[in-house]
Amino acid sequence: MEEKTVYNMPGYSWNINEKKYQDFYRQSIKDSDLFWETQAKQLVQWKKSWTKVQNWDFYTGTIRWYEEATLNVSENCLDRHLQKRADKIAIIWEPDNPDEPTRIIRYAELHRQVCKCASVLSDLGVRKGDRVCIYLPMIPEAAVCMLACARIGAIHSVVFGGFSPESLAGRINDSKSKILITADQGLRGGRYIPLKANADKACHQTPSIEKVLVVQRGKQDINWVAGRDVWYHEQMEKASDMYDAVEMDAEDPLFILYTSGSTGKPKGIVHSSGGYLVYTACTFKYVFDYREDDVYWCTADVGWITGHSYIVYGPLSTGATVLMFEGVPTYPDASRFWHVVDKHRVSVFYTAPTAIRALIARGNEFVTCTDRSSLRVLGTVGEPINPEAWEWYYRIVGKQRCPVIDTWWQTETGGIMITSLPGAMNMKPGSASLPFFGNVPAIVDDKGNVLQGEANGNLVLTRSWPGQMRSIYGDHERYVKMYFSTYPGNYFTGDGARRDKDGFYWITGRVDDVINVSGHRIGTAEVESALVLHESVAEAAVVGCPHEIKGQGIYAYVTLCDGYEPSDELQQTLRGVVRKEIGGLAVPDVIQWANALPKTRSGKIMRRILRKIAANEVESLGDISTLADSTVVEKLIIQKKQQK
Numbered sequence: 001m002e003e004k005t006v007y008n009m010p011g012y013s014w015n016i017n018e019k020k021y022q023d024f025y026r027q028s029i030k031d032s033d034l035f036w037e038t039q040a041k042q043l044v045q046w047k048k049s050w051t052k053v054q055n056w057d058f059y060t061g062t063i064r065w066y067e068e069a070t071l072n073v074s075e076n077c078l079d080r081h082l083q084k085r086a087d088k089i090a091i092i093w094e095p096d097n098p099d100e101p102t103r104i105i106r107y108a109e110l111h112r113q114v115c116k117c118a119s120v121l122s123d124l125g126v127r128k129g130d131r132v133c134i135y136l137p138m139i140p141e142a143a144v145c146m147l148a149c150a151r152i153g154a155i156h157s158v159v160f161g162g163f164s165p166e167s168l169a170g171r172i173n174d175s176k177s178k179i180l181i182t183a184d185q186g187l188r189g190g191r192y193i194p195l196k197a198n199a200d201k202a203c204h205q206t207p208s209i210e211k212v213l214v215v216q217r218g219k220q221d222i223n224w225v226a227g228r229d230v231w232y233h234e235q236m237e238k239a240s241d242m243y244d245a246v247e248m249d250a251e252d253p254l255f256i257l258y259t260s261g262s263t264g265k266p267k268g269i270v271h272s273s274g275g276y277l278v279y280t281a282c283t284f285k286y287v288f289d290y291r292e293d294d295v296y297w298c299t300a301d302v303g304w305i306t307g308h309s310y311i312v313y314g315p316l317s318t319g320a321t322v323l324m325f326e327g328v329p330t331y332p333d334a335s336r337f338w339h340v341v342d343k344h345r346v347s348v349f350y351t352a353p354t355a356i357r358a359l360i361a362r363g364n365e366f367v368t369c370t371d372r373s374s375l376r377v378l379g380t381v382g383e384p385i386n387p388e389a390w391e392w393y394y395r396i397v398g399k400q401r402c403p404v405i406d407t408w409w410q411t412e413t414g415g416i417m418i419t420s421l422p423g424a425m426n427m428k429p430g431s432a433s434l435p436f437f438g439n440v441p442a443i444v445d446d447k448g449n450v451l452q453g454e455a456n457g458n459l460v461l462t463r464s465w466p467g468q469m470r471s472i473y474g475d476h477e478r479y480v481k482m483y484f485s486t487y488p489g490n491y492f493t494g495d496g497a498r499r500d501k502d503g504f505y506w507i508t509g510r511v512d513d514v515i516n517v518s519g520h521r522i523g524t525a526e527v528e529s530a531l532v533l534h535e536s537v538a539e540a541a542v543v544g545c546p547h548e549i550k551g552q553g554i555y556a557y558v559t560l561c562d563g564y565e566p567s568d569e570l571q572q573t574l575r576g577v578v579r580k581e582i583g584g585l586a587v588p589d590v591i592q593w594a595n596a597l598p599k600t601r602s603g604k605i606m607r608r609i610l611r612k613i614a615a616n617e618v619e620s621l622g623d624i625s626t627l628a629d630s631t632v633v634e635k636l637i638i639q640k641k642q643q644k
């Protein structure tokens, strides 16, 4: 797969061009301490300075940045802007329903709300180091609550509103959260999401939760547990608007965010305060070529890392105006994104390939009927962008005026790692381009040999960066094993990548058992565990399959227990089980009945073969001689045809 088209943007002007990028990059590698010290001084306000910029070891998984320095992240996002930007808009909130009024929150007001919210949480008993679970829709209160936790030094754990009560309970229990913040309901694409009802169900199994703080988003009747449930607006009304930010160590955790891995339950990714803030602020500034009068819109949900780093911490610490959108790209119709862009004169727009593909499917008229002249930079994140989607984004949405930046990173990396910088380098549709300052990626073969020049293999990072995750909550051993043991001395990303002759990186997707569905990470093991909970299921194997809009779909092979017969009804039941256990986002697109699964003689399921069958690539199954029973494969292919 060699790139066909390469674009440069001679018309795009700012102070970085390819030569400057190269020089700056080289310096950032040569004297990494100097680079990250300069960034830390420029971008973050510290209470106490560091004794050592970086101190890490990829063999033991010890990562420390800005040792002994102290700061408060919420102070960085709020207080320090008050002198110059008190009246600047911090958050523009655009509701799901375009007929509902927009909310505008200026920095002074955001500061006031965060202080009040910190007072509320503090009155409810939250102290430095406590965990607070946030299960909210895309409303400004989500950012307020995150920042309020940061102000107190409490560790937030935001759970995406699309997760089921079971998933929510699992995350609350793993983090032993004391308080749950939720809303009476969520609203997306005109549909209500019963967040409070989900929270109630979760709380049946969460002994650590002392109080449930409920934000009023709608007017639905909800169940109320006296003594446990507290209305957010009532508490906010009487709370003090003064709350001194707690001095935090740079290495104190700022938050936990659960994400799927290749095995077991979702893991709580732990991020630091100091290094994380430096890294998100720095990447935000350069990757989006940030300018003071920008209106910046990232369409992610705050329940994901993209929302944490590029709706809340990166932009607000930079003093940017952030647009926060409650809805979906196709409601009330497929013009919604572009109407919002025009309405608020959005200049920087950051979204996911899956959203782009969904909009392509609706036709160009929904785009071309809008103006979009305010746009300057277009970004994507979350999964590889196929060149067709890239071209559409560049030509139709951006009218060939706006650089498209494809940003590769992960929940674990905290911020953008490989990306182009707008106008600074050539753009190759489908390539995440070049490493961000300070980063040294490498491609290794399966044995761990580092490959030079043009190469194809596994993507690792050879040195630390300030935004790197510090641990898996409660399981540091798993952290070391997952990320540092596969290729000792390197951080293993779990992704495959190719590097071309220009040194550009092309991410080829996960090489582990994680699938990326609409930019959401789902562990195949989690879906399998959910399926086998049902009494009818003897065994299940889940793989990713190509999907036109979602990038990858979920393909489940299910072997039934004796006495159960395949039926459409049973398929629905099994989908329901996954929905209940994990959430709608993990429901299989395809369930294929399988008399047996292809296994090696030692009993290991050969997923490689299952992936090929799911993708209809049966001509290239590869070596199947190690299978215990090679007739299984033939039977699966026949069964697939019959099921269609």
Ligand code: WTA
Pocket (backbone or CB within 6 Å): 259, 304, 305, 306, 380, 381, 382, 383, 384, 385, 406, 407, 408, 409, 410, 411, 412, 432, 493, 494, 495, 507, 509, 510, 516, 519, 520, 521
């Ligand atoms: C994938 C989202 C190709 C990748 C920020 C990674 C990408 C996983 C890109 C992390 C991109 C993310 N090109 N693949 N630009 N961005 N990915 O933790 O497989 O939700 O490992 O973080 O998404 O997903 P996560």
